[in-house]
Amino acid sequence: MDKxxxxxxxxxxxxxxxxxxxxxxxxxxxxxxxxxIRCPCRKCRNVKYYSVHxxxxxxxxxxxxxxxxxxxFHGETLPNENSNAHSCCDNEHEINANNAEVNDDEMQEILEDIYWGTFNEEELNGGSNKEVSFRKEDELEKFDRLFKDAKRALYPGCKKYSILLFVVKLLHLKVLNRWSNKSFTMLLQLLKDSYPDDNLLPSSYYDSRKLLGGIGLxxxxxxxxxNDCILFRKEYEGLDHCPKCLQSRWKINDGKGKKVPQKILRYFPLKPRLQRLFMxxxxxxYMRWHKEKRVEEIGVLSHPADGESWKEFDKKFPWFAEDARNVRLALxxxxxxxxxxxxxxxxxxxxVLINYNMPPWVSKREPYFFLSLLIPxxxxxxxxxxxxxxxxxxxxxxxxxxxxxxxSVAEQCFLLHAALMWTINDFPAYGDLSGWVTKGKMACPCCNDKTDYQSLRNKIGYLGHRRFLPDNHVWRNDGKKFNGKVERRLKPRELSGEEILKQLKVVEGVTLGKNPNTKKGSAVLKKETGLRRAYFTNYRIGKIFH
Structure with missing residues (x-):
């Protein structure tokens, strides 16, 4: 049939x-x-079924x-190898659609999932003009090239690998074995020389990454x-000097060549990565597992959903808990x-951000960690x-x-919400993220102003651990093995979120950045006229999380 x-x-x-x-x-x-029947238009690509009309x-x-x-998918039989149609496919480096190797690697299925979730939101919502459309012509053209590369043979006669599949596997090996960009380019050049002259293999690492540009992450x-004072974004985007320390944004290059920034933050946007999970x-x-398939056992903490913070969050934001697809993250x-x-x-x-909607044996695997920021x-x-x-x-x-x-499971669009609920870090990093001073007399964030400490020459020892024992525990009365005192005190009361926010509000005058011209000093505390400070605080800065 003429096509x-x-x-x-x-x-x-x-x-x-x-x-x-x-x-x-x-x-x-x-x-x-x-x-x-399947719709083979350039938007549906045989993913969706519609009536013939x-x-x-x-x-x-x-x-x-x-x-x-x-x-x-529409009734054409496999052409004879000697036919003109098959010769045409060979000339265009097309891979047989029934190729088992490509199907095993699910490259076509992955591309179809991403394509449908990215470019077809208008159809999924009944063509409503009020819905936000993801469709962008430049991205669509890139994705069209991806589909073509997924069907183009690596070289004429190659039936095992498409050019896209081969490059993806090579890049995966590069990551697993920590190859440098230079060594990867050298390998590509060797392979390109080894394969037939009309192979489609890229000649450098840059070209390989460019081949995957349509994926969109x-x-x-x-x-x-x-000096870490600001990021040159939003209102500071067009500046050439930091407004706080007056340092130049650029390295000195005597006006020659391209301007090179002093420091670059690499940020990996979170929204497209979360959306890609649902595609x-x-x-x-897996994103519904915590609610639909998790088996809850009383008194057993097998998943963060069994914890108090998860349940308390559900009570405070019941609309968030209604949809199991809403994402809970840890940093x-x-x-x-x-x-x-x-x-x-x-x-x-x-x-790094960790997604806790998934089962533990999935969420703790490296492919499901989101690298969000790379701070230089x-x-x-x-x-x-x-x-x-x-x-x-x-x-x-x-x-x-x-x-x-x-x-892609429900085949519909929904409003995805996400919340950051925990941080995972060692104690010094806890101080950086929370603003709490993790050194000195009041270093314990749990005991807060009830921290029990004792000076030991030039060090500080933290006591009072027996306060957390049951009232009738034998160690409470055994002072000889501890500090020589009988412990009758109760454990410190756990502060509410509102009380912690009040402690943070008394901190002011903190300037971010390592400006060498600024004298280092501690945070300034607000004072009430004629009264002592209303709230104790060991915070040195009101942090961005609050």
């Missing part, structure tokens, strides 16, 4: 309409008693998917002040030396980590209000 009509730009000409009628006639004969309108208004040259590069039909089912951060050389004092701080060194950000957390906090506030997301 030249599907590539015509004028879809209202007689040639296109005649070819379309022949195609639909074949599809009707193939479907039998089924009411719907709707498919016809889609093909007229949107056009046929140009990569769908073997109509296996980007990284934002945000310039930062050398996958396999992963989307973890700590410094590390990326050069694996302790002689080099360089500290880089990644900020060379020194630890300390209390100035708030400066770098700003883009993440802005996005979390937006996610709490809700963003439209496509659920």
């Amino acid at each position: 030249g009509w599907m590539f015509l730009a004028d879809r209202w000409c007689d040639e296109y309409r005649n070819g379309l009628e022949k195609f639909l006639t074949m599809a009707k004969q193939h479907k039998g008693d089924k009411p719907k 709707v498919v016809k309108s889609h093909l007229l208004y949107k056009g046929m998917d140009s990569t769908y040259t073997y109509w296996k 980007r990284c934002d590069l945000i310039h930062a002040c050398k 996958s039909r396999k992963i989307a089912s 973890s951060s700590d410094g590390f030396n990326p050069f694996n050389n302790m002689c080099n004092s360089y500290s880089m701080w990644p900020v 060194g060379r020194r630890s950000p300390g209390k100035d980590i708030d400066v770098f957390l700003q883009p993440l906090i802005d996005e979390l506030l937006e996610l709490f209000k809700g963003v439209r997301t496509y659920d």
